[in-house]
Amino acid sequence: MANVFSSAWFYWAVGIAFGLPLGLVALTEWQHALQRKQGALLRPVTILRNYLLPLIALLLLMLEANQIPPHATSVRVVATLAAFVVLVLMLSGINAALFQSAPDGSWRKRMPSIFLDVLRFVLIAVGVAMIFAYIWGANVKGLFTALGITSIVVGLTLQNSVGQIISGLLMLFEQPFKLGDWIETPQAKGRVVEVNWRATHLETGTGLQITPNSVLASASFTNLSRPEGQHTCEVDVVFAHDDPPDRVCDMLTRAAAELPQCDPDRAPKTVPIGGMEYRTKIPLKSPAEDGKAKATFRRWIWYAARREGLHLDETDDEFSTPERVSESFNKVVGxxxxxRRDEHEDLVEHARIERYGDGERMQRAGEVPSGMMFVLSGTVQMNAHLEDGSQVMAWTQDEGSFLGQSTLTRQPVLGSAYAVGEVAVVYLPRDTVADLVQRNPLLLQELGRTIEERREHVLRAVDQATDVDID
Structure with missing residues (x-):
């Protein structure tokens, strides 16, 4: 018994028997703490707990407790596994300490992945060479010499290709764009969806444009996403010489401000650029909405120009003819x-037919309508406004209905009206409607009831939406 206590292997065995469980418990607590905090060191600690600590305990048990010679194959195998895990732990620790925890905008965050891959490859090659040299006694000097000579020969042979790759990698290190940014190159315009060591992939409207990084490094391109929140699109249009420039600019600016893609924190602007051309700058929330904003803007100004009596592309509007207005009166207004017949003939002279494009705002909440509109075709959606600025649909109006009746009482409307598809209406100015209702008190009472009913509809829609949000 005395020989057992005096033997060195006994203390090593006792130390490993108690030290291994205690080390596992301590590392487990550290691992759980990192999981709760989403710490960058979670993976290195997991490798240390699950692999390295048990392997070191096994290696010490073989060498010190069992007294197995270091040159034995079993010891070398375990030592090789432990050294390999140390290498993996070192790579994971460097990545976590230097790059995963790097602050945004730092050089560590901008480091291209290809550089990290090369660094990992070099460390792995050196680590494996050291494992074979010190554990297995292999001669690796000749191997490194051969690799050095081969690298020089390959570098001289492929110097042009390697130069392009290096220039592309340096461009990536500068990181003039990131995934999700919109860039415009001489070849294409699109959103960056992938960046690798060779090329940048752009998602365009016609497919995937693959541009070599060396091309981007040697040419100029535009990052439409930087600075953030500053992207604008420009639309050039032509009007007739007789159209007043101020009216044209005002109409185009109002149409641009109504676009759903327009940034509400910035205002659009329209200026004449010479001749009959006008340029509208539309601030957008994102470059991704550029094409859709331009298409919607051009569609809306086609209708808005005709309502304003302006001549987009020097074209006259011959839709609202006296015959068509009279026919529309018989259909919806009358x-x-x-x-009566005499009232019909008197009102026709003051009325006109107007058209709105899909999604256009026909009536704005908080404004007093300038006249009444009678729906000739299409559907009008009435929206109520909530306190947070959002909107909820209150009801819809189809052919034969009307809106803008509060023009008689000079009261601002509570809701907004939007065209669903193309909508044609017969428009009557306020003075014309006022003269009519003065001669017809019953009509005034009926319009008054309609105003109150629709006001109740709007308030009811707001209350219902508020109750849903609370629930």
Whole structure:
């Protein structure tokens, strides 16, 4: 018994028997703490707990407790596994300490992945060479010499290709764009969806444009996403010489401000650029909305220009003819207002037919309508405004209905009206409608009831939306 206590292997065995569980418990607690905090060192600690600590305990048990010679194959195998795990732990620790925890905008965050891959390859090659040299006694000097000579020969042979790759990698290190940015190159315009050591992949409207990094490094390109929140698109249009420039600029600016893609924190602007051309700068929330914003803007100004009596592309609007207005009165206005023949003929002279494009705002909440509109075709959606600025649909109006009746009481409307598809309306100015209702008190009472009913509809829609949000 005395020989057992005096033997060195006994203390090593006892130390490993108690030290291994205690080390596992300590590392487990550290691992759980890192999991709760989403720490960058979670993976290195996991490798240390699950692999390295048990292997070191096994190696010490073989060498010190069992007294197995170091040159034995079993010892060398375990030592090789432990050294390999140390190498993996070192790579994981460097990555976590230097790059995963790097602050945004630092050089560590901008480091291209290809550089990290090369660094990992060099460390792995050196580590494996040291494992074979010190554990297995292999001669690796000749191997490194051969690799050095081969690298020089390959570098001289492929110096042009390697130069392009290096220039592309240096461009990536500068990181003039990141995934999700929109860039415009001489070849294409699109969103960056992938960047690797050879090329940048752009998602365009016609497919995937693959541009070599060396091309981007040697040419100029535009990052449309930087600075953030400053992207604008420009639309050039032509009007007739007789159209007043101020009216044209005002109409184009108002149409641009109504676009759903327009940045609400910045205002669009329109300026004449000479001749009959005008340029509208539309601030957008994102470069991704550039094409859609331009298409919607051009569609809306086609309708807005005709309503304003302006001549987009020097074209006259011959849609609202007296014959068509008279026919529309017989169809929708006469039955709603219960017009007599003499009233019909008098009102036709002051009315006109207007058209709105899909999604256009026909009536803005908080404004007093300048007249009444009778829906000739299409559907109008009435929206109520909530306190947070959002909107909720209150009801829809189809052919034969009307809106803008609060023009008689000079009250601002509570909701906004939007065209669903193309909508054609018969427009009557306020003075014309006022003269009509003065001669017809019953019509005034009926319009008054309609105003109150629609006001209740708007308030009810707001209350219902508020109740849903609370629930």
């Amino acid at each position: 039955p709603v207002l219960k017009l």
